[in-house]
């Protein structure tokens with residue numbers, strides 16, 4: 001775990017951006033996320049970098065008793081708040097860990113939801129590889145931000161030396177990251193409404209691989 005980064009986010013846990021109730025505009029964006037991705041009752045989700053659990057709480061209600069959500073974060077202060085917020089919810093497990101250190105069950109979830117965390121993964125290739133292994137063959141890998149990439153990257157450049165290199169990759173870099181794992185981007189929106197990427201396994205790639213292996 002990157003100790004410097006976890007200490008940085010510990011100090012941010014009481015900040016408005018991390019803990020305040022969502023604005024009406026943010027709630028509308030979360031509702032759109034749920035509608036667009038098809039997250040529903042019974043869905044199984046992994047949410048890396050859950051922070052204080054504001055999205056976790058909404059996702060938990062959406063998936064209900066039949067669903068399951070694994071939420072984790074590298075900041076103990078964030079996890080403390082998230083655990084209080086989600087107290088006694090049996091369909092959620094909350095962990096203090098980095099994505100790089102968590103052992104995911106293979107092909108076990110319908111969605112990976114990276115909400116405002118993707119730029120902070122130190123090794124994005126590794127993070128995507130580990131997380132995508134946990135996706136079912138028809139699962140979706142979501143990267144979602146309330147703001148667009150230029151806004152996010154600019155904020156990180158100015159915020160602190162700890163996150164100065166935490167950039168959201170370009171569309172092309174993102175495409176290559178997923179392509180390397182047999183996935184393809186089905187939607188990428190980066191505009192004044194924020195950033196939304198959805199990647200799925202590329203069935204053509206899988207068939208080509210099968211043909212190569214099996215003649």
Ligand SMILES: C[S@@+](CC[C@H](N)C(=O)[O-])C[C@H]1O[C@@H](n2cnc3c(N)ncnc32)[C@H](O)[C@@H]1O
Pocket residue numbers: 005006009017018048049050051052053054055072073074075078097098099100115116117120121122
């Ligand atoms: C900008 S905050 C977003 C928190 C929350 N998703 C939200 O939108 O309010 C990024 C979070 O990711 C966590 N984080 C950073 N790197 C991580 C990693 N490698 N694995 C898991 N969590 C990480 C940080 O501790 C922080 O809480």
